[in-house]
Amino acid sequence: MRIAVSFADRVGIAHEILAVLAGRRLNVVAVEVDPPHIHIDAPELDAAGFASLEEALRTVAGVRSVAPIDILPGTRRRLHLDALLSALPDPVLAVDGAARIVVANAAAATVAGRSEADLAGGDLGSLLGDPGLPAALTASGFRIPSREVTLNGQPFLMDLTPIGEGAGAVVTLFTPSRLGERLDALQNFDDGGFDKILGDSPPVRALKARAARVAAVEAPLLILGETGTGKELIAHACHRASPRRGKPFLALNCAAVPESLAESELFGYAPGAFSGAQRGGKPGLLELAHGGTVFLDEIGEMSPYLQAKLLRFLNDGSFRRVGGEREQQVDVRVISATHRPLEAMVADHSFREDLFYRLNVLTLQVPPLRERGDDILLLARHFIARACAQARRPPCRLTRQAAEVLLSNPWPGNVRQLENVIFRAVTMTDHPLLDAADLELAGARMTETDLPPDGTAGPAASWEEAVEGFERTLLRRLYPRYPSSRKLAARLATSHTMIANKLRKYGIPER
Numbered sequence: 001m002r003i004a005v006s007f008a009d010r011v012g013i014a015h016e017i018l019a020v021l022a023g024r025r026l027n028v029v030a031v032e033v034d035p036p037h038i039h040i041d042a043p044e045l046d047a048a049g050f051a052s053l054e055e056a057l058r059t060v061a062g063v064r065s066v067a068p069i070d071i072l073p074g075t076r077r078r079l080h081l082d083a084l085l086s087a088l089p090d091p092v093l094a095v096d097g098a099a100r101i102v103v104a105n106a107a108a109a110t111v112a113g114r115s116e117a118d119l120a121g122g123d124l125g126s127l128l129g130d131p132g133l134p135a136a137l138t139a140s141g142f143r144i145p146s147r148e149v150t151l152n153g154q155p156f157l158m159d160l161t162p163i164g165e166g167a168g169a170v171v172t173l174f175t176p177s178r179l180g181e182r183l184d185a186l187q188n189f190d191d192g193g194f195d196k197i198l199g200d201s202p203p204v205r206a207l208k209a210r211a212a213r214v215a216a217v218e219a220p221l222l223i224l225g226e227t228g229t230g231k232e233l234i235a236h237a238c239h240r241a242s243p244r245r246g247k248p249f250l251a252l253n254c255a256a257v258p259e260s261l262a263e264s265e266l267f268g269y270a271p272g273a274f275s276g277a278q279r280g281g282k283p284g285l286l287e288l289a290h291g292g293t294v295f296l297d298e299i300g301e302m303s304p305y306l307q308a309k310l311l312r313f314l315n316d317g318s319f320r321r322v323g324g325e326r327e328q329q330v331d332v333r334v335i336s337a338t339h340r341p342l343e344a345m346v347a348d349h350s351f352r353e354d355l356f357y358r359l360n361v362l363t364l365q366v367p368p369l370r371e372r373g374d375d376i377l378l379l380a381r382h383f384i385a386r387a388c389a390q391a392r393r394p395p396c397r398l399t400r401q402a403a404e405v406l407l408s409n410p411w412p413g414n415v416r417q418l419e420n421v422i423f424r425a426v427t428m429t430d431h432p433l434l435d436a437a438d439l440e441l442a443g444a445r446m447t448e449t450d451l452p453p454d455g456t457a458g459p460a461a462s463w464e465e466a467v468e469g470f471e472r473t474l475l476r477r478l479y480p481r482y483p484s485s486r487k488l489a490a491r492l493a494t495s496h497t498m499i500a501n502k503l504r505k506y507g508i509p510e511r
């Protein structure tokens with residue numbers, strides 16, 4: 001039987017209650033003390049025994065009630081947590097401060113092909129095929145960017161939630177089918193290096209050669225280039241090629257967080273700095289990256305106040321945590337990046353001139369994708385192979401027309417846009433050939449060369465005409481592969497009636 005004893009909280013009462021149990025030589029298998037209650041599991045206690053135990057317990061001063069219960073609250077909570085963990089579709093592991101596995105959920109056990117109990121106590125690095133992982137985790141306080149890992153040969157994207165105070169972290173592995181949602185986080189941070197920067201065009205070769213030279217120089221580096229050109233990838237490669245490679249590389253996107261949060265993320269905060277702050281204070285990225293590199297993305301968006309604080313740090317290597325008195329000294333290389341014209345911002349006083357010169361000791365200019373010629377196809381093929389593997393579908397390749405669409409697109413979102421377009425296109429079709437229509441559907445801009453081949457070549461005269469041209473081209477291209485209004489409707493995820501009307505409108509006869 002399991003019982004709950006409620007009492008008025010006073011010194012020593014729990015001890016006296018347990019002494020009554022001990023005096024009766026009752027076999028007790030679990031006790032949960034949670035003042036003002038004690039919950040007890042005594043399997044041999046029956047109804048008669050309970051009545052006399054209750055009487056004895058009530059003689060203890062302060063005991064208010066003694067009642068049978070179904071299950072101990074701690075056991076109930078554990079069962080709920082177990083159920084919660086096993087309901088999670090993604091593999092989840094909790095690790096201790098040394099990155100050893102404490103708990104694994106059912107999904108992790110299934111993928112690993114081992115039992116949950118067998119996984120507990122194991123080494124995270126060996127389980128995820130990355131022997132250097134525990135060292136990287138402990139050195140960074142469990143703050144490393146998402147990275148690709150493998151579990152029993154299957155690829156996953158690993159995300160970390162630090163538990164704090166060096167107590168370890170919760171590790172979540174996202175399955176390939178969910179990688180699409182998290183494409184941005186997939187930065188190929190597994191081992192960085194310049195070989196991750198794909199491209200053989202003259203501007204990319206020149207960039208890599210210059211990056212390899214500036215990587216080793218101990219000075220701030222500013223990386224300029226349009227959005228999505230690979231600035232962060234290059235920053236990471238420069239870190240990997242520098243003498244700091246064994247130390248952390250930590251990134252802050254200055255545009256993504258408000259000023260106060262950016263300040264505490266970067267510089268940390270002292271104990272009691274503000275309400276809701278962690279009790280012992282918190283180190284910022286600069287402290288955590290000691291000996292390594294901090295990457296400040298979108299530096300052009302940094303507030304004037306933070307610009308001043310960063311300038312001071314760059315001048316003498318010292319700073320104070322938010323709300324702190326003590327000067328901190330750390331050894332960190334700052335690599336910054338922006339797609340904004342910083343020089344023009346200096347001219348119109350929206351960016352500090354002195355900070356600009358401090359950051360801009362070394363500079364890399366990253367070319368936009370549209371200036372990289374055939375690299376567009378090289379990158380597209382790389383992204384196709386990766387997307388096919390992630391989506392677990394057979395390999396596919398580009399048609400000549402699709403390659404032309406890719407080459408003539410202006411790519412305002414650069415490599416990231418290409419990556420997204422390819423990922424969408426690959427996951428939207430199961431055909432072994434990706435044609436121009438697949439890419440258009442996936443978001444690649446339609447170009448003049450894709451206007452309908454029916455005498456209206458050249459820029460469309462109006463919005464309606466352009467939309468009609470697009471619809472006509474799309475239906476004509478897809479029709480040979482989906483030769484009925486029903487098949488086309490299924491392919492384009494729309495109604496059969498709408499497709500039948502459009503086929504009629506554009507004079508495409510149904511076979």
Ligand SMILES: Nc1ncnc2c1ncn2[C@@H]1O[C@H](COP(=O)(O)OP(=O)(O)OP(=O)(O)O)[C@@H](O)[C@H]1O
Pocket residue numbers: 183184186187188196197198199225226227228229230231232233234297298337339379415416419
């Ligand atoms: N040369 C390249 N080879 C392979 N992948 C690349 C290359 N350049 C960029 N990528 C990929 O494109 C995506 C965008 O790159 P990244 O985030 O480094 O760009 P960014 O210039 O820092 O973007 P933003 O300006 O938005 O911060 C990433 O997934 C990156 O891995």
